[in-house]
Amino acid sequence: MERFVFFGGKGGVGKTTMSSAYGQKCARSGLETLVVSTDPAHSTADVFDQEFDDEPRSVEGIENLSVMEIDPDEELERHLMETKRAMGDQVSPAMVNEIDRQIEMAHQTPGAYEAALFDRFIDVMRDADPYERVVFDTSPTGGTLRLLSLPEFLEGWIDRLLHKRKQSIELYERAAIGNREPRRMMDGDPIIARLQERKEMFEFAKETLRDEAAFYLVVNPDELSIRETRRAIDSLADHGLSVRGLAVNKLTPEPDDDEDGRGARYLRDRVATERERLDELHETFDPPVVAEVETRVREVKGSLLAAVADELDVAV
């Protein structure tokens, strides 16, 4: 089994439940496990009835299990401060204001939040050494897919920037024939060094996602969820990532045969429709169904989590 396991899916299908249950299952079988919540609306705290933050923290009462909730805002702030500090060291006071404005602006663009989240994401994968298994509880489908498609996209972009920078420096060097000092030099150019560093980071992310990660999608037995899952599988495939399995959650329990009240009839109807959806999932989807989990009356926590974990047929 791969070291990094991702649970994704439409909003509200039970990704957190599934990833927490799987995390617990791994921890129980003796693997040092970390559950990472990347959804801005963190709910791992509710599942384990314990507060978590940006640093991994071990779960009380469960051995080998830690949880962290990624906070992109903190990362964004840190990045902003670091850039400003570098500016203080490098830039002459006359230009500080001009450049400061530009830096502030860059940290308020729509992509900044995602980039910060992505950076933390890569940090977690890089520093995963103490853990034998890292389970990612991702944000709803759209956000996750965008996040996972970032490395390739960004790598291409950085490549083009690097190429341009090198071209202009080459020309400057060529223009400085004779005794003249070229305006910029290739050796020790901080811009090229930085861009190179970023490029390597994206490469690392791409390779890790491709070689060391497994993806599972959580589905509910309803039309919308199934459609979104189909789309998600397609777009993940576009990025060269294949979905390992589907975890069906929130199935309606069947009433006893001798019951015939209104509630029982309702449940029976509901189960029949869900049966069709389930068949559709079994027959028309490539990834196998790895779990069929019934709706729980109460919130899934504590011992219920262990029960869900037992129903999850995902290798540890």
Next chain:
Amino acid sequence: MDLAERIDHFRRVAEEWLRGLYHGMVSHPAYEKIEHEAEDQEDTFMLACFPDAFGIPSPVSYYTAELLPYLEDEFEAWERRMWNRGSLLERKGEQYHF
């Protein structure tokens, strides 16, 4: 001053003039041209890095912002060029000394 010295002197002056003339007419405009081209390349680089300076959102401006502290001179020159440049024709025409 004897003849040999005068000839020598004349040759030195002529050489200096010729070198200056060659530099002014051929090599200097060539350097300038290359340098201009380099500046143009740099402009494209800067624009690709900071399109949000012109209101165009960029997916990587978060990452390129960290380059800014090291791009002080370039940034200033770039902004000046971007705002001052009348037209591409003017900019390209500058390198020809009519």
